[in-house]
Amino acid sequence: MSVVVWSDGRLFSPDEPLVTGVDHGLTVGDGVFETCAVYGGAAFALTRHLRRLRRSALGLGLGEPDLDAVREGVATVLAAGGPDVGRLRITLTGGVGPLGSNRFPADEQHQTLLVLAGPAVPTSVSRVVRVPWVRNERSAVAGLKTTSYAENVVAVAEAYRQGADEAILANTVGELCEGTASNAFVERDGELLTPPLSSGCLAGITRELLLEWSVQEGLPVREAAAGELRYDVLDRVAEGTANLMMSGSIRNVSPVVSLDGAAVEPGPVSLEAQRLFQKRLGDDLDP
Template sequence: MADPDRVVLWFGGHLRDHTEALVRADDHGLTVGDGVFEACELLEGRPFALTRHLDRLERSAAGLGLPAPDREETRRAVLEVAEAWGPDLGRVRILWTAGPGPLGSDQAWGPGTLVVAASAVGEPRPVHVSIVPFTRNERSAVAGLKTTSYAENVRALAWARSHGGDEAIFPNTRGDLCEGTGTNVFIESDGMLLTPPLDSGCLAGVTRAVVMEWATEEGIDVREQRLPIDALKEARHAALTSSTRGVVPIVGVDGRELAPGPLTEAVAVAYIRRHLEIPDP
């Protein structure tokens, strides 16, 4: 098992000691959360689905009005960090901020700041979830973008854990099922896997997209569908997907126990097999 305190860091063109002070105090990513990020699973020293993650990083940057980071430099940085990390299970985080700027909400001066770092991650396991009394705003200016403004998620996850959950689940302002703090939700219903559509305000998860494609190829009916939050409260079987979890069953919702469902188990087996065979789908 990887050392939980180990960090491999790339900044400014090469690997650095992660305890070095590297980012300016007036970096907009620090002062106002004006930045975007991605997190890829590291398997045997290889980042999973890196191309899709870089695509989404660029979409998120465009959504914030930021220039895209240099893709080849970013890819080289990720691969250098992954090689230095080695074969242990981990994750690599790609951070791109607007760079130095005013201590307020006016536009940053730039140039942007790129940081790539790897750290340990636990083995995926079934999860208990708590539905939080907060909402995702599907009409927000940053809806669907993977930004560094994560305070909302931090508070929601703390609330969920204080109520016995491993993950927090948000409804949106319409009262529909949306997403977790870092996960997408699937519900088994009438022989199908259902997941909220992107206009619910949820993030277009890389693992969500891969699971939908691979499940379809395995003969499993998977669909995007608007779902009330009560659909999760009443579900017999449900699952979460994310880059570091893969596909895991939800085994509790607000203290109500659930059993892993047959579709979740089938998709999880297919995902484990395929994502070892196809590192950059």
């Protein structure tokens, strides 16, 4: 199927001109976005995604997003996309702006809102490589899901060059941080740990749900303390004394079976976490 595009109250074809060349999201990456998985024509965890969209928009300094308009766009593209839709993308930018990084005054701003639906190819396992670049946990946009994705484009291109599907990054002080489009979990000593938000990682929706559901089900999954997960814990994964798992909106909960091109084993807690997530996902599509 092709991508279905909605903006400003109507549908557009994928090749139809839509965004002006001076949109601030295009010129300087002044925008935020969300990606949701779609199951049976419904966007998974949409309410949580919209809550994070608002948080990212306000954190970036954009105005209050019109979430009613977002929901209208979501309903329209899902209805138009049919049964093959697997992914929903919501993008909000600062709209028309100067060619530099400064914005127009608030009363002159008009946000651009795009909602797209298209296919997705989820996978039950992940293949990961380490890369030399780092996340800046002290960045002005740390923890915000912005459209400024050039760093991720470069890192995931390197992953694909090496035959993997994700790259995993440290932060500036040598802590494990995240993947380019996923959160990381390390299984060691019988429990599954994910880096804290202070590491600079994104507050992933799948990560959030897995932490909540694991507490409810008695599964040993928790957020690590600051500094508890160093990047060199991946050496233990490579040696087979620890295990790695990634989470994200399209990959869901995905044990790692390859690190830097070498096979590694999924851990038992990781596999149980994957089963738990799939089970709870079927219980409620907007948890």
